[in-house]
Amino acid sequence: MAKEAAGSSGGPQPERPSGPGVAPDNLMVKCPKCKEILYSRDWEKNLKVCSRCNYHFRLTAHERVSLLLDPGSFVELDAAMVSVDPLNFVSRSQSYAAKLQEERAKVGLNEAAIRGYGTIEGLPLSLAVMDFRFIGGSMGSVVGEKVTRAIELGLERRWPVLVVSTSGGARMQEGFYSLLQMAKTVAALARLSEARIPYFSLITDPTTGGVTASFAMLGDVILAEPGALIAFAGPRVIEQFMHVKLPEGTVNSEFVLQHGMIDAVVHRRELRATLARLLRLYKVPEAERAQQSAPAAQSSVEAATLLSRQPAQSRAEVGGGQDGLRS
Amino acid sequence: MVYDLEFEKPLAELEKRIASLQRKGERLRPEEHVQLQEYERELRRRTEEIYRSLTAWQTVQVARHKDRPYTADFIHLMCEEFFELHGDRRVGDDQAIIGGPALFNGETVMIIGHEKGRGMREKMYHNNGMPHPEGYHKAIRLMEQAEKFGYPVICLVDTQGAFLGLEDEERGQGSAIAASLYAMARLRVPIIAAVIGEGGSGGALAISVADRLLMLEYSIYTVAAPEAAASIIWRDKVYAPQTAEAMRISARELYALGLIDELVPEPLGGAHHNHRLAAENLKMALIHHLQELRQIPVDRLVQMRYEKYRAVGPFGFAS
């Protein structure tokens, strides 16, 4: 369930933080958690983490990429991909098409996720990174497609896949199409898993709804930043639904760690090194001989039909051909 | 027949007149007999007329009607035999999802569905069809069992959504739904899902990743309940009807968009007017699709399922 961007006070500058508490001038920022006034320069040097209370401010997708990847290694793909408003969604005379244009201008991105590839300490990976500023990081067809393509690139190149989530959930304005993105991304992950390629999920503040209930919670390793809201239903939703009041910060990274839903809570300054360790540990196994290394649906079908048609003796050749393709 | 929804008032009026004439029984005068027949014709005509052009919000009312047949009713009416399996083998037994092996048209299938329960006590027992994580874990257990024995899986979808409590977060509602989607994406037996009432959000999707998705004529499938969607977009539930309209949630509209495989006709005035006929219609559709799916080799089946979901969701490129 996508909340509209709660703190879209960032204005037109795409690199400003989107979280609440950003002061109007660029010299100082106020920590929304402990209310400390921080010097922008110190705060940025501290990777936008409050030096007093450790609050992790929200990062934009591009800030996240600079934080995690080797400098200059990121190659963005499908940056121009946009929603086509499949339902011609208009509610109370506000159109989704207009909303999309507004968001694009305001955020400086075409959608709520970017995707591409790069390296961490020299090790390659395919990744998709979400951005909460764009309609609350909600997942419509474009976000679903970009995450799926990130997974497919991992399949094709046999690179590990990383998805950095921050999302209010499915995008209401694309209706059932949005919901089905959950199934689409998960189906792609099932293929990645069958090809024995590792998938790392990094969950950041806030991540709720359909993203929590799909790819975010399916990592071979699931990491989260400290204090991030991570839930299927966020506290506000639970409060409305159950008519109860929850204490602040009930459902967060530490909570889901304690309940066995994720593997580790990692401070922002340790994230890059942690991912590098994981990339070193989770060596991608060779593709199985008879199995396909390519993600292309058609080619695996063709291979299957081919295999079943070939007489027994020539099967090895088909397998050999696969090896040739892979190298 | 009982017409009790707001937009059915004209029908209820006619129904009352019919009932009062019928009460006279033998004492009915010839001209009253003619009148009765006329009323009955009129009722049928008006019902058809109203139900042909239900608004999205009216469809929501029908899909949620308290007398609509539920999963247990459909199982009872469609299957020769059914043995309910309980429990997720971890924490408990969530009665918001029921399921087990059933004899369906002479063959064993695994039936799994949300059960809302009728009346206060049953509704509490079944948590009004809103599953906890245990419900999804039970569903996964049943699906994997079906795969082991080569039984097709039939899922009946009818929920407002997964339950949203703190305990559900503790036990991993998100993980449970994700795990179910994952299991269905690669399950090596045919899967047919049929929405019989409300397909609400991820809680419904979790048991409807399928080779074929059918919907009863007046059922709905929503990314979030219209009330929830309205409070997300407008921060106010009162805009639920408009939001429902804009989201295109009715079976008919989803069929027109090509997002579902079949629209299963309902009896006149909705499934709640005739459970038996509703079940017959659904059974016929299920048999038809099962027969088709059984012809497909399993590798091909899983491949086609993948391609179907892979292709969903249009997008463009900004120039």
Ligand SMILES: [Zn+2]
């Ligand atoms: Zn602070």
